[in-house]
Amino acid sequence: MSSSTGRATNDTFLGMPAVPPRSPYGTGHLRGERTFPRAAHDELGNEQLRRNLGKATHSIRAKRLAVTGELPDWEQLRDTGSAIKTDTMNRLPELLEELERKVTERGGTVHWARDGVEANEIVTRLVRDTGSDEILKVKSMATQEIGLNEHLESQGIAALETDLAELIVQLADDRPSHILVPAIHRNRDEIREIFLRHIPGVDPALDADPARLAAAARAFLREKFMTTKVAVSGANFGIAETGTLAVVESEGNGRMCLTLPETLITVMGIEKVLPRFQDLEVFLQLLPRSSTGERMNPYTSLWTGVTPGDGPQEFHLVLLDNGRTAALADRIGRAALNCIRCSACLNVCPVYERTGGHAYGSTYPGPIGAVLTPQLAGMHGAKGDPNSSLPYASSLCGACFDACPVKIDIPSLLVELRHQHTEQAGTTAEKLAMKAAATVMKQTGLFTTAQKAAGLGRVLAGRDGTLSRLPPPLSGWSDSRDTPAPPQQTFRSWFASAEGAAAMRAAADEGARHTDDPQEAS
Amino acid sequence: MTATARETVLRRVRDALSLSDGPAVTVPRAYRTGRSLPDEERLALFVDRLVDYRAQVRTCTAATTAAVLAEVLREHGAQKIGIPPGLDPAWLAGYDGETVTDSADVPAPRLDVLDGVVTASAVSCAETGTIFLDGAAADQGRRALTLVPDLHLCVVDLSSVRTGVPEAVAQLTPEHPITLISGPSATSDIELERVEGVHGPRTLAVVIRTDR
Numbered sequence: 234m235s236s237s238t239g240r241a242t243n244d245t246f247l248g249m250p251a252v253p254p255r256s257p258y259g260t261g262h263l264r265g266e267r268t269f270p271r272a273a274h275d276e277l278g279n280e281q282l283r284r285n286l287g288k289a290t291h292s293i294r295a296k297r298l299a300v301t302g303e304l305p306d307w308e309q310l311r312d313t314g315s316a317i318k319t320d321t322m323n324r325l326p327e328l329l330e331e332l333e334r335k336v337t338e339r340g341g342t343v344h345w346a347r348d349g350v351e352a353n354e355i356v357t358r359l360v361r362d363t364g365s366d367e368i369l370k371v372k373s374m375a376t377q378e379i380g381l382n383e384h385l386e387s388q389g390i391a392a393l394e395t396d397l398a399e400l401i402v403q404l405a406d407d408r409p410s411h412i413l414v415p416a417i418h419r420n421r422d423e424i425r426e427i428f429l430r431h432i433p434g435v436d437p438a439l440d441a442d443p444a445r446l447a448a449a450a451r452a453f454l455r456e457k458f459m460t461t462k463v464a465v466s467g468a469n470f471g472i473a474e475t476g477t478l479a480v481v482e483s484e485g486n487g488r489m490c491l492t493l494p495e496t497l498i499t500v501m502g503i504e505k506v507l508p509r510f511q512d513l514e515v516f517l518q519l520l521p522r523s524s525t526g527e528r529m530n531p532y533t534s535l536w537t538g539v540t541p542g543d544g545p546q547e548f549h550l551v552l553l554d555n556g557r558t559a560a561l562a563d564r565i566g567r568a569a570l571n572c573i574r575c576s577a578c579l580n581v582c583p584v585y586e587r588t589g590g591h592a593y594g595s596t597y598p599g600p601i602g603a604v605l606t607p608q609l610a611g612m613h614g615a616k617g618d619p620n621s622s623l624p625y626a627s628s629l630c631g632a633c634f635d636a637c638p639v640k641i642d643i644p645s646l647l648v649e650l651r652h653q654h655t656e657q658a659g660t661t662a663e664k665l666a667m668k669a670a671a672t673v674m675k676q677t678g679l680f681t682t683a684q685k686a687a688g689l690g691r692v693l694a695g696r697d698g699t700l701s702r703l704p705p706p707l708s709g710w711s712d713s714r715d716t717p718a719p720p721q722q723t724f725r726s727w728f729a730s731a732e733g734a735a736a737m738r739a740a741a742d743e744g745a746r747h748t749d750d751p752q753e754a755s
Numbered sequence: 756m757t758a759t760a761r762e763t764v765l766r767r768v769r770d771a772l773s774l775s776d777g778p779a780v781t782v783p784r785a786y787r788t789g790r791s792l793p794d795e796e797r798l799a800l801f802v803d804r805l806v807d808y809r810a811q812v813r814t815c816t817a818a819t820t821a822a823v824l825a826e827v828l829r830e831h832g833a834q835k836i837g838i839p840p841g842l843d844p845a846w847l848a849g850y851d852g853e854t855v856t857d858s859a860d861v862p863a864p865r866l867d868v869l870d871g872v873v874t875a876s877a878v879s880c881a882e883t884g885t886i887f888l889d890g891a892a893a894d895q896g897r898r899a900l901t902l903v904p905d906l907h908l909c910v911v912d913l914s915s916v917r918t919g920v921p922e923a924v925a926q927l928t929p930e931h932p933i934t935l936i937s938g939p940s941a942t943s944d945i946e947l948e949r950v951e952g953v954h955g956p957r958t959l960a961v962v963i964r965t966d967r
Binding site for chain 1 (some may be wrong): 759761763764765767768769770771772773774775776777779780781782783784785786787789790804807808818859862864865867878882883884885890891897898899902911920921924926927929930931932933935936937938939940941942943944945946947948950952953954955956
């Protein structure tokens with residue numbers, strides 16, 4: 234079986250295609266306050282964070298390897314998953330229209346949002362129409378990205394997160410730091426503190442045992458599930474062929490929110506569409522194994538519009554752009570849209586493991602965040618845009634590419650973004666230095682002189698033969714690295730010296746003794 | 756006239772595609788499909804996966820269904836259980852507790868006072884230990900019924916257990932509300948340490964009928 238498709242043709246729109254806009258500057262959570270190196274510098278000082286993260290990422294890596302390794306066709310599944318996503322992007326216009334048609338046929342209402350601001354307005358209006366001033370939330374990256382909770386709050390609507398980790402983050406007035414486990418930067422003692430302080434009527438004798446902490450959250454939310462009339466969710470997949478939506482979860486809070494309220498509002502990024510229902514057979518294998526290292530996550534809900542007598546009788550689907558079309562317009566960068574938000578790349582990344590998620594300043598941290606955030610929100614929204622530092626938040630080791638279930642070549646995307654940033658940045662100290670280096674290296678005389686001058690660097694080096702601080706503009710480099718002192722003598726000057734000549738003669742004699750060629754033996 | 760959000764987003768998508776010129780792609784499908792295993796192997800695989808999720812597993816035959824269900828309910832001290840309207844009444848012939856037949860107009864708090872719920876299932880996947888519930892089937896009931904009570908006792912006919920995910924997904928009716936269940940509810944949100952029993956049922960008991 235295979236399906237081959239060309240690209241969508243456009244019969245209605247004549248004229249030159251316009252580059253779609255990024256997510257509007259200053260909205261939502263796709264940009265931090267500080268550049269990555271600056272934020273990372275502070276996060277690295279948090280030993281508790283590094284311990285929590287190290288422990289968590291190592292345990293999940295082992296689990297992921299075990300459950301992906303037991304499938305003989307894992308690589309074939311990855312190939313298919315990757316191709317389905319690429320094919321989806323190629324056919325996005327008709328797939329979105331088909332999804333809209335199917336959801337509408339089944340009694341749902343579809344809304345379109347150009348950006349996060351518009352999506353927030355749509356959700357606010359829909360909640361108002363129900364007469365409710367409180368809603369329940371299913372964990373959702375898209376609603377985090379657009380800052381929905383904060384917007385609702387400003388409009389007098391209380392939004393309560395129901396996923397355990399999201400609840401922890403919300404109660405502590407904190408920000409998520411991981412795609413899958415948003416409170417990964419917190420340990421059990423910190424969580425106990427948060428619950429004691431913020432959950433009304435919690436048992437003051439609550440200890441830090443994870444099972445009892447989870448039970449406290451269960452007790453707190455139980456009554457809310459039974460009484461709240463409106464829920465807002467994201468979606469892992471939206472099936473164009475049938476209009477079916479999917480939410481993949483573990484705790485059952487998702488099922489509660491998708492089942493018990495009267496009204497359900499789902500906010501879905503347009504890239505989450507899949508062509509056919511059958512495609513689930515691939516992604517229901519790729520996602521849980523990559524994400525939590527389980528053969529299957531405990532609960533997955535599939536629903537299609539409205540079902541009389543079962544679940545919410547009013548269903549709204551909000552399709553969100555918010556910079557996704559800008560990413561799609563980039564020949565290389567569009568691959569980032571294939572992401573299924575499994576978080577495997579975060580868990581294997583040596584940089585993420587040390588800095589944590591907050592350093593990236595975006596809802597999307599880690600390797601995928603470093604490529605997706607600049608695509609959605611741009612890198613040059615203003616002078617000194619922190620997002621322009623994200624493509625450099627990587628050692629390019631490639632572990633993320635190996636772990637990605639849909640084979641997004643994150644290192645190549647990072648390099649492309651670095652290139653785009655350099656092109657945009659105009660004349661920088663680095664650019665001038667490189668230009669000067671090129672001039673020097675082209676001319677032997679200049680190069681020899683420069684090497685001699687570099688030898689003077691030894692004077693600046695410490696006793697251990699390293700330079701710990703370089704003068705600006707190189708100080709940015711030396712802030713986090715030691716530079717070895719230049720050698721006393723360049724290779725060229727050694728080669729030209731008596732010592733060099735003697736060494737070369739000795740080597741030639743040695744070579745002659747060992748050669749097998751009689752012609753060469755004398 | 757200003758363009759609607761719908762028109763704008765769709766135009767942007769089309770513009771983006773003409774700017775980025777993505778490669779046409781053929782979707783390869785070389786992963787395993789259409790697998791089948793003999794009954795005994797499928798049963799062993801399914802049980803192994805269920806136990807791994809810390810679900811409780813029993814087997815029975817059509818003839819011993821009522822006795823085994825009564826035993827499991829007694830073990831859990833379930834005095835009052837909910838059942839979907841289409842559940843085979845013979846299954847509960849040995850149960851002496853109170854039975855409440857569910858319907859669409861029973862409010863959720865009324866489900867919260869039940870000790871447990873007994874349902875059938877649509878299809879299962881042995882390789883992942885996943886049970887698929889079809890909310891439109893009269894013997895499985897609406898989704899809320901299997902979610903709110905603490906104990907879910909689910910009856911699975913071995914003939915409905917497929918080997919892998921593709922074989923199981925192929926059995927579904929996409930338009931029905933479908934819930935995939937793999938063990939009891941769980942979270943790994945605290946230090947990535949797995950804890951069972953969060954918002955969904957704390958206990959999943961699976962009774963597999965080996966001659967059905």
